[in-house]
Amino acid sequence: SKNILSSHEVNQVRVDLGENPANMIWLWGQGRKPRIPTFYSKYKIKGSVISAVDLIKGIGKTIGLDVIEVPGATGFYDTNYRGKAEYGLRSLNNKDFIFVHVEAPDEAGHNGDIRAKITAIERFDKEIVGRFLEYLERHRDFRILVLPDHPTPVKLRTHSRDAICFAMCGEGIKPDKKQSFSEFTSEKSPLNFKDGYKLIGEFIKR
Structure with missing residues (x-):
């Protein structure tokens, strides 16, 4: 060139x-585009994805999810949390599920900024998870799953291969006795997956 x-x-x-x-x-x-079965062909449900990260949107497209563009979704600290929740909830009018991805905590981890990471997680919890729970509590037949895609420890400022924690609730899901959401409590949980890809099957099984 x-x-x-x-x-x-x-x-x-x-x-x-x-x-x-x-x-x-x-x-x-x-x-080359990988040959991956669509999400619908495997699980018989249709969904959408919301993310400011091209990688996530690309994976979503590859498995047949609709990509929803949210104004102000930046992939950084200033992302539009409320907008992601609003657009996500709206999508449930004609889809079975919505996958909402927020990059801000990961960015804070890469920057080694503990305060920014805490703030990003708190905003995600309040403005997205909280909004979804308020909506879903009015609908008995629902499930919600919350988890990071990988750890990005502030001390390391890069990704690590440590186990991640997750929380799920809804119709047909039996609660355990854990009262907090953290890596420490998840290590003691009887529900764990050596192969992470099996989690989604457990989450949506009927």
């Missing part, structure tokens, strides 16, 4: 102005 782009008039002007030319193309993440 350098031989071609270096002679482009825009780059020639940039060089004349003492600026760096844009003369290289970096191909990153290229590949």
Whole structure:
């Protein structure tokens, strides 16, 4: 690409102005679309996904979920929490489930910012989980699952392979005696999954 782009008039002007030319193309993440069964073909329910992260939206599209774009969803601390809840609840009018993803706690972990991480989790709990519970309590036949996709410890500032905690409730789900939601209590829970992908099957089984 350098031989071609270096002679482009825009780059020639940039060089004349003492600026760096844009003369290289970096191909990153290229590949073929994986052949993955749709979510509906495996579980017989239809859903949507809300996320500001292209990776999550891409996975959603690949398995046949509708991608919902929410104004103000940034993938950072200032994301539109309430908007994600509102759009997610609205989608339940014509879908069986909604997957709402929030990136802010992960970003705070990468930045090593414990205060920002706590705030992001609290806002997620209040403005998204809380809103869904208020709505779902008026509908007896429901289930809700809350979990991170992976740990991002503030001390490490990167992803780790530690086990994650999850909480689920709703129709047909038997509660345990745990009174808090944390890695410490989840380690002692009798319900755990060595293979994480099996969790969704347990969650939606009839």
